Amino acid sequence: MSGHSTYEPKTGFERWLDVRLPIVRLGYDSLIDYPTPKNLNYWWTFGGILAFCLGVQIISGVVLAMHYVPNSAMAFNSVEAIMRDVNFGWMLRYIHANGASMFFLAVYIHISRGLYYGSYKAPREVLWLLGCVIYLLMMATAFMGYVLPWGQMSFYGAVVITNLFSALDSVIPGLGTMITTWLWGGFAVDNATLNRFFALHYLLPFMIAGVVGLHIWALHVPGNNNPTGVAVKSKEDTVPFHPYYTVKDGFAVICFTIMFAWFVFFAPNALAHADNYIPANPLQTPAHIVPEWYFLPFYAMLRAVPDKLLGVMTMFGAIAVLFAVPWLDTSKVRSMRYRPAARTFFLIFLAVTLILGWCGSKEPDDVVIATGHDIAGDPTGLSVTVFSRFLALYYYGYFLAVLPLLGFFEKAKPVPETISSPVLSAHGHGVAMPAGAAAEASKKG
Amino acid sequence: MLRHALRGALLGVGVAGLLLSATSATAKSKWEEAQHPGFSFEGPLGKFDQGALQRGFKIYSEVCSSCHSMNLVYYRNLAQPGGPFYNPKYPNPNDSPYAKAIAADVKVPDIDQDTGDAIQRPATPADHFRNPWPNEAAARASNGGALPPDLSVISKAREDGPNYIFSLTSGYPPSPPKGLTVPAGKYYNPYFPGDLSSFWSGPKDKVPKGGFIAMPFQLTPNRVTYDDGTKATTYQEAHDVATFLDWASDPKQEERKQTGLAVMIYLLVFAGVVYGSYRAIWRNVAH
Ligand code: HEM
Numbered sequence: 001m002s003g004h005s006t007y008e009p010k011t012g013f014e015r016w017l018d019v020r021l022p023i024v025r026l027g028y029d030s031l032i033d034y035p036t037p038k039n040l041n042y043w044w045t046f047g048g049i050l051a052f053c054l055g056v057q058i059i060s061g062v063v064l065a066m067h068y069v070p071n072s073a074m075a076f077n078s079v080e081a082i083m084r085d086v087n088f089g090w091m092l093r094y095i096h097a098n099g100a101s102m103f104f105l106a107v108y109i110h111i112s113r114g115l116y117y118g119s120y121k122a123p124r125e126v127l128w129l130l131g132c133v134i135y136l137l138m139m140a141t142a143f144m145g146y147v148l149p150w151g152q153m154s155f156y157g158a159v160v161i162t163n164l165f166s167a168l169d170s171v172i173p174g175l176g177t178m179i180t181t182w183l184w185g186g187f188a189v190d191n192a193t194l195n196r197f198f199a200l201h202y203l204l205p206f207m208i209a210g211v212v213g214l215h216i217w218a219l220h221v222p223g224n225n226n227p228t229g230v231a232v233k234s235k236e237d238t239v240p241f242h243p244y245y246t247v248k249d250g251f252a253v254i255c256f257t258i259m260f261a262w263f264v265f266f267a268p269n270a271l272a273h274a275d276n277y278i279p280a281n282p283l284q285t286p287a288h289i290v291p292e293w294y295f296l297p298f299y300a301m302l303r304a305v306p307d308k309l310l311g312v313m314t315m316f317g318a319i320a321v322l323f324a325v326p327w328l329d330t331s332k333v334r335s336m337r338y339r340p341a342a343r344t345f346f347l348i349f350l351a352v353t354l355i356l357g358w359c360g361s362k363e364p365d366d367v368v369i370a371t372g373h374d375i376a377g378d379p380t381g382l383s384v385t386v387f388s389r390f391l392a393l394y395y396y397g398y399f400l401a402v403l404p405l406l407g408f409f410e411k412a413k414p415v416p417e418t419i420s421s422p423v424l425s426a427h428g429h430g431v432a433m434p435a436g437a438a439a440e441a442s443k444k445g
Numbered sequence: 446m447l448r449h450a451l452r453g454a455l456l457g458v459g460v461a462g463l464l465l466s467a468t469s470a471t472a473k474s475k476w477e478e479a480q481h482p483g484f485s486f487e488g489p490l491g492k493f494d495q496g497a498l499q500r501g502f503k504i505y506s507e508v509c510s511s512c513h514s515m516n517l518v519y520y521r522n523l524a525q526p527g528g529p530f531y532n533p534k535y536p537n538p539n540d541s542p543y544a545k546a547i548a549a550d551v552k553v554p555d556i557d558q559d560t561g562d563a564i565q566r567p568a569t570p571a572d573h574f575r576n577p578w579p580n581e582a583a584a585r586a587s588n589g590g591a592l593p594p595d596l597s598v599i600s601k602a603r604e605d606g607p608n609y610i611f612s613l614t615s616g617y618p619p620s621p622p623k624g625l626t627v628p629a630g631k632y633y634n635p636y637f638p639g640d641l642s643s644f645w646s647g648p649k650d651k652v653p654k655g656g657f658i659a660m661p662f663q664l665t666p667n668r669v670t671y672d673d674g675t676k677a678t679t680y681q682e683a684h685d686v687a688t689f690l691d692w693a694s695d696p697k698q699e700e701r702k703q704t705g706l707a708v709m710i711y712l713l714v715f716a717g718v719v720y721g722s723y724r725a726i727w728r729n730v731a732h
Binding site: 038077080081083084090091094239243244247248250251254255257258261262264265266268269274275277278287375376377420 | 489517522594597598601602603604606638642649650652694696697700701702704705706708709712713715716719720722723726727730731
């Protein structure tokens with residue numbers, strides 16, 4: 001797409017097609033001849049893994065939709081019927097349900113990779129923004145998909161999330177209620193809600209696929225970033241995508257699939273909540289309403305703030321702030337390999353986000369650090385809610401204070417001239433983050 | 446570079462330590478952790494014990510089925526591959542004499558197509574297990590207001606399913622702890638979730654674990670007579686019925702694990718081949 005195309009049509013048909021619709025040329029330039037930095041480590045394979053995940057979700061989803069019944073009286077039993085009576089239906093459903101978790105695991109690694117190696121910096125801002133859009137669409141899709149089996153968690157998840165909009169009542173009285181009624185298609189989460197969620201759950205993945213197309217387009221114009229963050233200077237620095245990265249990404253996809261298959265075949269419900277096998281019952285609220293693991297850090301931030309509207313803003317802001325990252329980071333150096341202080345702050349940020357996730361899975365009043373005991377012998381002290389507040393502060397602080405200020409104060413290490421130079425000289429480069437790559441580099445020398 | 450990596454690692458360890466101390470500081474559980482009697486179907490290669498499935502089905506049909514429906518389980522399922530009465534001689538479970546005979550012993554409601562009258566007819570393999578109640582209100586009325594849940598997917602619908610069912614059904618103590626006021630129509634069970642502090646007159650830090658359940662103790666010794674001569678202790682009965690209910694929740698479990706084994710072997714070999722190609726292709730590139 002960018003630069004000069006080296007495609008030469010070989011057959012008569014290809015020549016004929018090339019002047020009418022150069023689609024083979026497009027494929028050749030983007031997947032075969034596309035020049036790719038030769039020093040990409042395994043963290044870079046998650047792009048391919050994500051494309052694989054989207055394909056898996058769409059294929060398994062379309063077949064599930066042939067058997068699924070989007071009706072509040074029949075949805076639960078139709079999902080069970082898929083698993084009991086459809087040939088290999090259990091496999092389809094477990095692939096789709098665990099596939100969503102795998103998709104999020106991969107996207108979190110992919111985003112962290114971008115944050116660490118500064119892949120959002122010029123000239124890749126649009127690429128980063130499109131990635132954030134994909135992530136938002138994924139969250140909406142997964143949320144609505146989780147409602148479809150119409151179990152207790154499906155139902156109460158839908159109730160909790162749609163009710164967030166009623167917080168707007170404190171801005172303009174009646175506005176929030178109006179929006180929730182409109183979202184529900186009635187006065188409660190019910191059949192109309194299930195139907196529209198199904199329609200949107202079918203639609204959004206194809207919109208994701210569209211944005212993925214733009215994302216790849218925006219990737220192929222500036223080309224890949226790489227672990228050094230140094231721009232490609234010459235042909236020396238790159239290898240053609242095929243076969244070098246098709247084989248490397250392919251190997252990574254297979255390894256990822258092994259883990260994925262482990263869940264599907266041997267622990268299909270390990271990531272799920274038992275309550276979702278209880279049919280939805282609007283009259284019986286479950287003791288603990290917990291979202292899927294991939295939403296837990298945001299759930300913790302929502303609950304950390306006592307005011308409903310501020311809580312909702314804290315939660316959505318945590319995602320919105322990602323969009324601003326290219327303009328928040330003031331450092332001239334891309335890769336955190338050469339930004340020791342930034343690296344430390346980043347690792348703390350990752351830890352904080354994981355602990356926020358843990359907080360999201362706990363009860364708000366659970367005690368994190370015990371300082372005493374009450375008369376029943378239960379510990380008292382720092383509660384999950386208060387603890388989450390500190391963590392949320394760091395989460396925001398990382399984006400709004402550390403990234404903008406560090407660029408002015410930090411002392412970065414010398415950055416190599418070209419991609420090829422550190423590769424030739426260094427052994428055990430970048431040990432902290434790309435462990436796999438470092439091992440690779442030292443083996444190969 | 447290495448120093449920073451170490452610092453990062455230390456930080457990670459610190460965080461992990463904090464998490465661990467955090468979990469240990471959370472309020473102690475208000476009900477007993479389920480026992481782990483061990484089941485043949487545990488683990489990635491575990492299989493159901495067909496004898497246990499048959500005994501478990503006997504417990505369900507002679508004891509539990511008077512209160513609990515299993516609307517998603519059909520008599521034909523009993524004779525499908527992996528089921529309690531599967532026999533390779535009858536690959537189509539609808540033709541299985543076992544499924545037919547078991548179904549024929551049960552009367553299910555239907556409509557007479559000639560007169561339109563409500564009738565009872567013998568079940569066929571295509572019918573789901575007979576529901577003991579005409580409707581939810583009837584079920585509640587007979588159980589002091591509580592609804593006996595449908596057991597079709599109960600093993601998936603409870604955390605640690607089989608162990609929980611085993612512990613719940615066998616774990617009723619001979620009598621509730623002294624100092625605990627048990628409401629009429631309820632029974633004390635240490636494994637049932639609940640909070641007993643307001644029913645407890647003893648010391649505040651010794652509140653018994655567990656809750657009040659509307660289901661009385663069922664699995665007395667020799668509640669059923671097993672056809673294979675197994676001694677019907679409470680332990681045996683609870684173990685068998687937990688096995689049966691786990692199969693009912695996940696009847697394709699054996700097929701799933703067998704498929705999984707083949708998939709894993711295939712993927713590992715595939716990974717090896719592709720890794721070999723990767724090494725060969727990248728051999729001459731310094732990177
Ligand atoms: C971005 C891609 C997708 C994601 C992340 C996703 C996620 C999910 C999730 C989390 C569930 C609930 C699974 C469960 O617990 O049972 C679900 C269910 C479902 N999805 Fe998707 N999905 C995606 C794409 C699709 C597509 C493209 C279709 C159809 C064309 C589809 C059709 C369905 C159906 C019919 C169900 C209900 C059956 C079930 O619950 O297993 N999905 N999806």
